[in-house]
Each structure stands twice: as C-alpha cells, then as structure tokens.
Amino acid sequence: MELEELKEIIEEAERLLEEKNFYALKLLLQEMEGADVALVLDEFPDKKIGILFRVLPKDLAAEAFVEMDSDNQELLLSSFTDTEIKEILDELYIDDTVDIIEEMPANVVRRIIKNSSPEARKSINEILKYPVDSAGSIMTTEYVRLDEDITVEDALKRIRRTGVDKETIYTCYVTKPNRTLLGYVTAKTLLLSDDEQFISDIMETNVIVAHTDEDKEDVVKEMSKYDLLALPVVDKENRLVGIVTVDDAIDVMEDEATEDVEKMAAITPSDKPYLSTSVFEIWKNRIPWLFLLMLSATFTGAIITYFEDKLVASIAGTALIAFIPMLMGTGGNAGGQSSVTIIRGLAVEEIRMGDILKIIFKELQVSILCSISLAIVNFGKMLLVDNLLFGNPNITVSVAITVSLTLVLVVIVAKIVGCTLPILAKRIGFDPAVMASPFITTIIDAVSLLIYFNIAASILSI
Amino acid sequence: MELEELKEIIEEAERLLEEKNFYALKLLLQEMEGADVALVLDEFPDKKIGILFRVLPKDLAAEAFVEMDSDNQELLLSSFTDTEIKEILDELYIDDTVDIIEEMPANVVRRIIKNSSPEARKSINEILKYPVDSAGSIMTTEYVRLDEDITVEDALKRIRRTGVDKETIYTCYVTKPNRTLLGYVTAKTLLLSDDEQFISDIMETNVIVAHTDEDKEDVVKEMSKYDLLALPVVDKENRLVGIVTVDDAIDVMEDEATEDVEKMAAITPSDKPYLSTSVFEIWKNRIPWLFLLMLSATFTGAIITYFEDKLVASIAGTALIAFIPMLMGTGGNAGGQSSVTIIRGLAVEEIRMGDILKIIFKELQVSILCSISLAIVNFGKMLLVDNLLFGNPNITVSVAITVSLTLVLVVIVAKIVGCTLPILAKRIGFDPAVMASPFITTIIDAVSLLIYFNIAASILSI
Numbered sequence: 071m072e073l074e075e076l077k078e079i080i081e082e083a084e085r086l087l088e089e090k091n092f093y094a095l096k097l098l099l100q101e102m103e104g105a106d107v108a109l110v111l112d113e114f115p116d117k118k119i120g121i122l123f124r125v126l127p128k129d130l131a132a133e134a135f136v137e138m139d140s141d142n143q144e145l146l147l148s149s150f151t152d153t154e155i156k157e158i159l160d161e162l163y164i165d166d167t168v169d170i171i172e173e174m175p176a177n178v179v180r181r182i183i184k185n186s187s188p189e190a191r192k193s194i195n196e197i198l199k200y201p202v203d204s205a206g207s208i209m210t211t212e213y214v215r216l217d218e219d220i221t222v223e224d225a226l227k228r229i230r231r232t233g234v235d236k237e238t239i240y241t242c243y244v245t246k247p248n249r250t251l252l253g254y255v256t257a258k259t260l261l262l263s264d265d266e267q268f269i270s271d272i273m274e275t276n277v278i279v280a281h282t283d284e285d286k287e288d289v290v291k292e293m294s295k296y297d298l299l300a301l302p303v304v305d306k307e308n309r310l311v312g313i314v315t316v317d318d319a320i321d322v323m324e325d326e327a328t329e330d331v332e333k334m335a336a337i338t339p340s341d342k343p344y345l346s347t348s349v350f351e352i353w354k355n356r357i358p359w360l361f362l363l364m365l366s367a368t369f370t371g372a373i374i375t376y377f378e379d380k381l382v383a384s385i386a387g388t389a390l391i392a393f394i395p396m397l398m399g400t401g402g403n404a405g406g407q408s409s410v411t412i413i414r415g416l417a418v419e420e421i422r423m424g425d426i427l428k429i430i431f432k433e434l435q436v437s438i439l440c441s442i443s444l445a446i447v448n449f450g451k452m453l454l455v456d457n458l459l460f461g462n463p464n465i466t467v468s469v470a471i472t473v474s475l476t477l478v479l480v481v482i483v484a485k486i487v488g489c490t491l492p493i494l495a496k497r498i499g500f501d502p503a504v505m506a507s508p509f510i511t512t513i514i515d516a517v518s519l520l521i522y523f524n525i526a527a528s529i530l531s532i
Numbered sequence: 533m534e535l536e537e538l539k540e541i542i543e544e545a546e547r548l549l550e551e552k553n554f555y556a557l558k559l560l561l562q563e564m565e566g567a568d569v570a571l572v573l574d575e576f577p578d579k580k581i582g583i584l585f586r587v588l589p590k591d592l593a594a595e596a597f598v599e600m601d602s603d604n605q606e607l608l609l610s611s612f613t614d615t616e617i618k619e620i621l622d623e624l625y626i627d628d629t630v631d632i633i634e635e636m637p638a639n640v641v642r643r644i645i646k647n648s649s650p651e652a653r654k655s656i657n658e659i660l661k662y663p664v665d666s667a668g669s670i671m672t673t674e675y676v677r678l679d680e681d682i683t684v685e686d687a688l689k690r691i692r693r694t695g696v697d698k699e700t701i702y703t704c705y706v707t708k709p710n711r712t713l714l715g716y717v718t719a720k721t722l723l724l725s726d727d728e729q730f731i732s733d734i735m736e737t738n739v740i741v742a743h744t745d746e747d748k749e750d751v752v753k754e755m756s757k758y759d760l761l762a763l764p765v766v767d768k769e770n771r772l773v774g775i776v777t778v779d780d781a782i783d784v785m786e787d788e789a790t791e792d793v794e795k796m797a798a799i800t801p802s803d804k805p806y807l808s809t810s811v812f813e814i815w816k817n818r819i820p821w822l823f824l825l826m827l828s829a830t831f832t833g834a835i836i837t838y839f840e841d842k843l844v845a846s847i848a849g850t851a852l853i854a855f856i857p858m859l860m861g862t863g864g865n866a867g868g869q870s871s872v873t874i875i876r877g878l879a880v881e882e883i884r885m886g887d888i889l890k891i892i893f894k895e896l897q898v899s900i901l902c903s904i905s906l907a908i909v910n911f912g913k914m915l916l917v918d919n920l921l922f923g924n925p926n927i928t929v930s931v932a933i934t935v936s937l938t939l940v941l942v943v944i945v946a947k948i949v950g951c952t953l954p955i956l957a958k959r960i961g962f963d964p965a966v967m968a969s970p971f972i973t974t975i976i977d978a979v980s981l982l983i984y985f986n987i988a989a990s991i992l993s994i
Contacts (some may be wrong), residue, residue: 073884075935101738105757187814229723239700239720258701258720276563294786297779299761316778317759323782324756327789328876334793335872336865343882345871349894353901356869360906361942363865365913367858374854375889375924382844391853392836394976396829398857403798407818410797411806414790420805422535432811439815444822453825462837481822517856 076106082111096125104133106255112139112349120149132161140173147178155185165210165318168197169272196311205289206282206324209303215241216269218252223265225255237315241300244273245366246441251302253277278302282311287326290319292417304459318401330417333503336363358524364400366512370398370519377523380532389464389530390522395508400477402483402511404440408433408488409510413502424491430486437485441467443472444481472529479525480518487513538568538829542575549580558587566595576977582611602635602806609640617647625699626652627672627780630659648899658773667751668744670784671765671774676704678731680714685727687717690784698710699777703762706735711771713764715739741766744773748964749788752781753881792879795965796872798825828974832860841984842994851926855935856981862939863946864973866902868986870895871972872949875964878954889953895951903943907936934984941987942980949975 079098083243085096099107099122107273111134112121121122123131137156147155159167167186171179171194183191193211200206214236216225233239240257253273263272280289280303283391293301293316301319303312329339335361340347346356361494374394381387394415412429412463415421421429456462488510492502526532541560548557558967561569561584569588573581573596581604585593597620609617621629621644629648633641633656645653655673662668676698678687687704694719695701715735725734740758742751742765755763755778765774791801798821802809836856843849870909874891877883883891912931918924950972954964988994 094742102766103738103740103758104543126615138595160564188978200544226723231789233720234724241724257723258695259686261719262696276565278565292994296565297782299778316761316782320756320759320778320782320785323785324880327653329878331793331796331872331876334796335868337869337873338737344877345883345890349897349901352894352898355903356866356898357905359869360865361901361909364858364862364906364910368913368917370857370861371854371918372922374857374984375851378850378853382850388840388844389837390835392841394856395832395836395860395981396826398860399829399832399973400822400826401976403822404818406797406822408801410793411799414793418790421807425807432807433816436818438815439811440819440822445821447823449828451830457832460834511861515861519857530854 076109080110083110083122084114087114087122092125095122096127099125100127100128100130103135104130105133105454108137112142116142120146129161132158136162136166138211139343140170141346142472144174144178147174147181152181152185152355155181158255159186159190163210164193164212164235165197165208168194168207173431196362200282205280205284205286205303206312207315208286208289208318208319209282209314210237210388211312212237213300213302213310213313214239215249215310216242216244216255218244218273218410220269220300221265221386222260222263222269222272224266225260225269226265228334229257229260232425238300238313241298241313243302243310244269245310249281249311251277251304251310253522254302263325263460276483277302279308281306283295286322290322290326294323295419318483321348326417330413333501334358334413336509352390363509363512365528366514369512369516371521373519374517379424379521380527381523384530384532385464386466386469386530389462389469390472390530394519394522397476397480397518398515400444401480401514404437404481405484405488405510405514407493408437408485412489412492416502417458423493423497426490429489433485433489434482437482440485441481445477448477449474459502468530472526476518476522476525479521480514483521484510484514485518487517533911538571541568542572545572545584546576549576549584554587557584558589558964560971561587562592563588564592566592569596570599578604578607580808582608590619590622592869594620597977598624598628598632601805602632603808605632606636608638609636609905610645614643614647617714621648621652626655627659627699628676630669633660634917639756653706662744665748666744667742667746667748667776668774670748670751670780671744671776671837672699672780673774674699675726675764675775676701677711677772678706678717679709680706680730680732680735682721682731683727684731685735686720686726686730687731691719694895696747700762703763703775704758705772705775706731707772711773713739713770713772714739714766714767739764739975741770742776743768749774752757752784752788755781755880756785762935780907792875792965795963798957798971800821801894825971825974829977832973832981835978837983839981840986842989846992848928848931848992849988851924851931852934852984852988852992854985859935859938859942859980859984860977862906863976866899867950867976870899870947871954874951874954878958878964885955885959888952890911890947891955893952895947899944899947902947903940906943911936912989926981930992934988936944937944937991938980938984938987941983942976945979945983948974949979 082098083095086098107130111122126134154197157384171182186194196211198209213237214229214233229239241254243254244252244464246252253275254277255269255273259272278292278301280301282303282305289301299316302310303314305311332339338355340355381391412421448469452465452473457465491510495502544560547559569592576584582675585608590594633644648656658673659669659671674694674697676691692702703716705716706714708714715737716739717731719734721734740754740763742763744767751763761778762775764772765776767773794801800817802817843853873933874883911932914927914935919927953972957964
C-alpha cells in the first residue's frame with residue numbers, strides 16, 4: 071500500500087472515529103492487510119487505539135497486533151480483559167507470541183502465560199529457554215508431523231484435519247513416534263504423488279537441519295543458500311523440536327544486515343527501531359565507540375606534535391600541514407572501500423578465509439592503479455590550481471612531489487590494511503564488521519602521517 | 533554443509549577423478565544439494581569441470597549449473613553439444629535461464645535461444661524486454677493459473693497435471709481467460725476446502741500486485757512486509773504476466789543490502805562477486821569517488837592555509853594543529869553514526885519522510901549528550917595525559933578549553949548534518965546511501981575547521 075493511500079485511510083479513520091461510526095470504520099479496515107492496519111493503528115493516540123482495535127474482525131486484529139509497535143502492544147494487552155487476551159492468543163502463531171513476550175514487562179508476560187492453553191504454554195516455555203540469537207529462539211513448534219508408514223491419502227487427510235493452525239503445511243516432517251527426524255515431504259510432492267503411495271517411499275531423507283543452539287544467522291544463510299521455505303530444528307538426539315519458516319528468516323536477514331551496517335559505522339547494534347529507542351539508549355550505543363576512536367587519535371596527535379617544530383621551521387614544511395586532512399581522508403576512504411567490500415563478501419559468504427592471498431594480491435593491484443591515478447591528478451591540481459590559479463608560491467614542485475608520493479604509499483597501505491584486517495579478525499573469532507572503516511581509519515591515519523613526515527624529511531630535508 | 537565437510541568432498545572427488553572412478557564419483561555427488569555441488573565444481577580447473585558435470589544426474593546437474601560462477605557456466609555451455617544444452621534447459625526454470633543469459637556473451641546466448649522450446653523462447657524474450665531492476669526482470673512465467681468457475685477438485689487435478697514444471701504451486705492465480713487477474717488461492721486453502729466448492733467462492737480477491745516496471749527493491753519490500761511466498765506481476769491492463777517467488781526475493785534483498793553498504797563506503801555498486809571482478813573493473817568502481825573526495829578536501833586545505841600563518845605565529849596556535857585529526861575524525865564518526873542509522877532506517881522503512889523533525893530533535897538531544905561526554909573526557913585527557921604525563925607545557929588550560937569547546941560544537945553539527953542530509957537527499961529523489969559517511973564527512977571536516985579556528989581566535993586571540 072502506498073504512503074499516500076495510507077495517509078488517506080488514516081484521515082478517514084480519524085473522521086469516522088470522531089463520528090463514532092464504528093460500522094463504517096470496520097468496513098474501511100477489514101479489507102486491509104494486517105501489516106497496514108498496524109501502521110494505521112500506530113498513528114493514533116494511546117486512548118483511541120483500543121477503540122479502533124476492538125472494531126477489527128478477530129483474525130485481522132491478531133494479524134495487525136503482531137505487526138504493531140511493542141509500546142502499543144503493551145498498551146493494548148494492559149487494557150484487555152483475560153477473555154480478550156485469550157481470543158488474541160488463539161489467533162497468534164506460537165513464535166509470534168514468543169516474540170511479543172520477549173518485549174513485554176513481567177506483569178504482562180504473566181497474564182499472557184496465564185491465558186494461554188496448556189499446550190501453548192508448554193511450547194512458549196520450550197522456545198523461551200533457548201538463547202537469544204539461536205535457531206531455537208526463532209523457531210515455531212506448529213508444524214505438520216507425519217508418520218512414515220501412512221499413505222499419501224492419509225497424509226493429505228491429516229493435513230486437512232490439523233493444518234489450519236500450522237504456520238506452514240508446505241513442508242511436512244516425517245518422524246518416528248519419539249520425534250526422531252526421518253525426512254520430509256513437500257505438499258508439492260504429496261499432490262503430485264498417487265494416493266496409495268507410502269510416505270516412506272516418497273519422502274526426502276537428505277534433510278538440511280539446524281540444531282537448537284545454532285546461530286540464527288547461520289540458519290538464515292542455509293535457507294537462502296538452498297532456497298528453503300522451512301528448515302527443521304532438532305535437538306542433540308536429532309528429535310524434531312520446531313521449524314523456522316522463510317518469513318521469519320527474512321526478518322532475521324534484515325536485522326542482521328542492519329546490525330552489520332551499524333557495526334561498520336561504529337554503533338553498538340540494537341534490536342529496537344530508531345524511533346522507539348530512547349535518547350539515552352542511543353547515546354549508550356554510540357558513545358563507547360566515540361570515546362575509543364577519540365582517544366585513539368592521541369597517536370596521530372602525538373605524531374604531529376613530534377614533527378611540529380620541524381614543520382613550522384620552514385615555509386615548505388608549513389605548507390605541508392594543509393594537506394594532512396586530504397591525505398588522511400583519502401587513506402581512510404581508500405581503506406574503507408576495501409574493508410567494506412571484504413566484510414560484506416565474508417557476510418554473504420562470497421569470500422572465504424582461504425582466499426586471503428588472492429585478495430591481498432588483487433587489492434595490491436587495485437591500490438596501485440588507484441594510487442597512481444590519484445597522485446597524478448593531485449600533482450597536477452597542486453601545481454595548476456593551488457600554485458598558479460590561487461597563486462600560492464609555497465606549493466613548489468618539491469612540495470607537490472612530497473604530497474603525491476605520500477598519496478601513493480598511503481593508498482596502497484590503506485587498501486592492504488583494509489582488506490587484511492577483517493579477514494584476520496574473522497580468523498581470531500572477532501566480528502569483521504567491527505573492524506570496518508572507523509577502526510581501520512585510526513590505524514591508517516597514524517601510518518599516513520609517519521609516511522608523510524618521513525618522505526618530507528628526505529625530499530624537503532625538514 | 534560445513535566448510536570442512538566440503539573440503540573433504542573436494543579432495544575425495546579429486547582422487548576419484550584421478551582414478552577415473554566415475555561410478556564412485558557419481559555416488560559421492562548425487563546425494564548433495566545443487567548449491568554444494570556448484571561449490572565443489574567451481575573449485576576444479578577448467579578442463580575437469582566438464583567431466584565432473586557429465587557424471588551428475590540430469591536434475592542435479594541443472595540445479596548445480598544455476599549456482600555456478602558465470603565464468604564456469606560459460607565454459608560449460610561452450611563445450612556442450614546442442615543436445616546437452618537442450619537437456620539442461622529443459623530442467624531449468626525460465627527465470628534462472630534468463631539470469632544465465634544476462635551474463636553470457638552473444639554467441640552463447642544465441643545457442644541457448646536456438647535450443648529452447650518455442651514457449652520457453654517466448655517467455656525468455658518476454659522477461660528480457662523488461663528493464664534491469666524491474667519486477668518484470670526478476671519474475672518467472674511459470675505459475676499455476678486457474679479459472680474462477682472450476683471446483684476445488686478440478687483445481688487440484690489441474691495442479692497435479694501441470695504443477696511439476698511450475699516454480700511454485702503454493703499460490704495459484706485466478707484469472708479471466710484473457711489473463712486479467714481476479715484473485716488467488718493458496719494450496720493451503722485448496723487443501724482445507726471441500727472438493728465441490730468453487731474457486732470463485734474461496735479465492736482471495738484482495739491481491740497485492742507488482743507492476744512489470746516497478747522497482748524490484750519495492751517488490752521485495754512488499755513481500756517481506758506482507759510475508760508473501762509469491763507476488764503476482766501484472767501489466768498496465770492488470771493482466772498477469774508472471775510471479776516473483778520468495779527465493780528470488782531473498783537474493784534481491786541480499787544484493788540490495790550489499791549495494792547500500794557499497795554506496796555508504798563510496799563504491800559504485802556492482803552485481804559481480806568480488807573474486808570474479810577484474811582489477812580494472814574494481815578500480816573503475818572505486819576511483820571516481822576517491823577523486824571526488826580527494827578534490828573536495830581542497831576546501832579543508834584552503835581553510836588551513838588561510839589560518840596557517842596565524843596558527844604558527846604563536847605557541848598555543850601551533851599546539852592546536854596536533855588536534856585537527858582528532859576533531860575531524862570525531863566529527864566524521866559522530867556524523868557517520870547518525871547518517872548510517874537514518875539511511876538504514878529509510879531503507880527498511882522504519883523511518884519515513886514525515887519523521888524528519890522528530891529525528892532532528894532526537895539527534896540534537898543525543899548529540900548534546902555525546903558532545904558533552906566527549907568534551908569532558910577530552911579536557912581531562914589533555915590536561916592529565918598531554919600536559920602532566922607527557923609533560924607538554926604548550927597544552928594549557930586555554931588550549932584544552934578551545935579544543936573541548938570545538939568538540940562540543942563539531943559533534944552537534946556533525947550529527948545534525950548526518951541525520952538531515954540523507955532525508956533531504958531522499959526528498960529530492962537522490963539515493964540516501966550515497967550521502968553517507970564519506971560525503972557527509974567532507975562537509976563536516978570543513979565546518980569543523982571553521983569552528984575550530986574561530987573559537988581559537990576568540991579564546992587564544994591568535
């Protein structure tokens with residue numbers, strides 16, 4: 071639904087609510103998707119959300135509820151009677167219930183648990199016991215289980231009988247009575263097989279599984295790599311405990327991409343959406359990195375201080391100071407390009423540890439091409455623009471050579487540091503994304519200055 | 533499949549190939565997933581890939597073929613006889629065939645088209661005519677179409693008859709004979725409905741559709757938002773021309789995330805995996821941005837040159853030079869944190885245009901908290917570490933105040949610039965990701981210096 075359309079619906083809903091025309095309000099909302107209804111509801115002030123919510127048909131209410139801001143979910147749950155909570159819970163998938171529980175304060179959680187059916191309560195507790203970020207924590211326990219000794223006809227009957235509450239019926243799992251996983255059949259296979267065939271004859275026994283404590287990021291990568299709609303989650307005894315469905319995998323993928331981007335920008339990742347994160351929390355996620363990076367600039371400061379007296383003692387030396395930001399900036403950008411390419415390549419598994427030598431050789435060639443192009447343009451620019459056009463006599467050929475030669479070395483060093491550090495980080499079990507631009511930049515800054523002042527010392531004899 | 537496992541299989545395959553034990557080779561590979569077989573094949577030298585490939589059962593060969601490096605696909609296609617090409621094409625889905633065609637040189641494309649069935653040829657040409665990055669270009673034409681006046685029983689029969697070649701049978705599309713889209717039914721609905729019910733009675737008429745020329749990024753966002761397994765693609769007359777399936781949507785999502793990360797790191801995005809991109813191409817994707825950013829550093833250079841004489845004329849002024857990298861770096865990092873947060877928020881639609889004032893207010897508060905924390909730590913560090921510990925008498929209280937006060941203003945300006953620029957970029961139809969760190973950094977660098985030298989002028993009267 072387009073933003074414009076959504077705005078119109080919100081205005082219309084406001085008008086109808088004003089007029090207390092609940093029938094028209096219901097007609098307006100009931101044709102919409104749950105995700106859009108959630109967007110509409112989230113726009114209303116606290117007091118009115120409850121009224122709007124109660125207008126919705128039960129199934130749509132549940133669909134919208136899952137997609138709402140957690141603040142508003144809490145608000146609604148607190149205002150619900152036990153019966154209302156029961157009704158909503160009946161419509162929710164177990165994994166969505168768990169997601170909501172994880173965001174709620176203890177008193178709301180108690181009410182959710184109290185009003186769940188005994189089986190649901192068991193499943194909820196089952197999922198809640200797995201560590202955050204594990205396969206177990208994102209799975210659902212609502213899947214279709216089949217015995218291997220039944221026929222296709224029986225299997226289809228079973229799906230018809232029990233399928234309505236399952237998160238997916240398109241992949242059915244075949245297990246022993248003790249739930250040891252034997253294989254799977256897809257709904258497609260079932261539909262395309264003869265009624266009399268036995269499940270054991272048509273099931274696929276080569277199953278890609280996740281273990282309950284496996285990292286959810288790996289689960290998602292497997293699903294993407296093998297184009298799976300669902301992935302079974304098993305315990306240490308290979309007993310099926312749940313499945314991860316592709317819609318949840320997509321959510322994890324998006325979150326992981328956001329986390330990687332945040333780490334590259336020196337932010338401690340957070341699960342919360344920006345607009346509902348408090349100012350204090352945002353500060354807490356950002357300030358440690360700013361401290362670290364600010365204090366690490368002590369090195370560059372110390373290097374400049376050390377050379378300062380020599381620099382300001384000559385006109386040529388003084389002229390060099392103006393090019394420090396350009397050299398550091400270009401080094402940072404060149405290194406950032408390499409590190410981000412490698413970090414992303416590692417994340418999507420296009421690049422592996424074994425490729426390190428290939429990568430260094432490639433980056434070396436790229437950096438030589440880049441650095442020479444930059445040095446030529448910079449040399450021309452310093453003499454033509456800085457010296458001739460702006461008439462700065464201090465920009466001599468020697469100064470231009472010093473800066474350009476530094477540029478060549480800085481870009482080469484930056485690219486090599488930028489591409490090796492993330493791979494080394496990964497090898498020692500560190501997160502490569504944390505090694506990205508800002509961290510690498512600090513190293514490159516210090517190295518750039520040392521190169522610069524040493525070249526200056528030999529060319530300009532300062 | 534784990535990396536270790538894969539390595540063992542590659543070694544085993546090498547050994548068996550050496551021994552010409554093709555039977556064992558076939559046994560080894562045939563139980564694997566296509567994606568893994570592709571990884572194995574891609575590790576072998578050019579000459580051996582063809583031999584290995586011909587050992588595979590036909591369906592697995594096709595699955596693996598789709599996942600291989602495009603260089604190796606080209607190699608195989610060039611070595612294939614027309615019959616072999618036909619056999620592979622028969623097993624491929626149309627959208628995968630199109631993806632392969634897009635990477636191949638003209639002579640290979642001609643052979644693919646020549647060996648396709650007439651219907652396939654029509655579909656391929658249909659998909660190829662849509663612009664890159666459009667919904668039409670990522671769709672497949674192999675979907676299940678149903679008439680509205682048939683019964684569930686007939687529909688299931690039709691799926692059984694025609695479903696085997698369709699990319700998905702789980703969402704079936706109901707159209708008029710002229711293909712005008714009327715609605716859809718899921719396989720779940722079909723299985724849970726009575727055999728005698730009519731499709732028109734059970735179909736969902738509220739369909740989320742994409743138009744052929746819609747941006748593929750938007751298509752993927754819709755699928756993720758509404759948890760869809762497939763999305764129908766219609767032309768201007770609302771006639772169904774194809775569908776996008778969730779596995780392809782996931783690939784697009786990954787590519788788009790990579791593109792955004794590349795743009796944030798000042799790289800022109802490319803579709804090709806890093807390792808198969810030539811050095812020259814990598815250079816071409818990186819150098820324009822490095823030129824742009826290097827030349828834009830002319831501003832910072834000019835500002836320093838302008839103030840230089842005043843700076844070096846006093847001891848306090850000279851002392852200030854050493855803190856330029858720290859101030860610029862901290863400004864860049866602080867601004868980068870904000871810009872990246874906003875850019876990612878816009879990309880996943882957590883943040884909308886209308887939120888701009890809320891965001892600026894929030895960032896203002898965060899920046900005040902951050903800047904004051906940083907200034908306090910910096911002030912203490914300059915006096916305790918630089919002055920006392922390192923015994924640098926030039927770091928006076930006035931110098932420390934100048935630097936700390938600049939830090940406060942720089943961080944506030946950086947965060948406000950960092951959060952507004954991406955939103956403004958989006959408003960004027962620019963890509964927000966391009967506005968990220970490096971570009972914003974250039975602005976922040978120049979502003980930082982101006983603030984620094986002006987504060988220095990009034991506090992230290994230089």
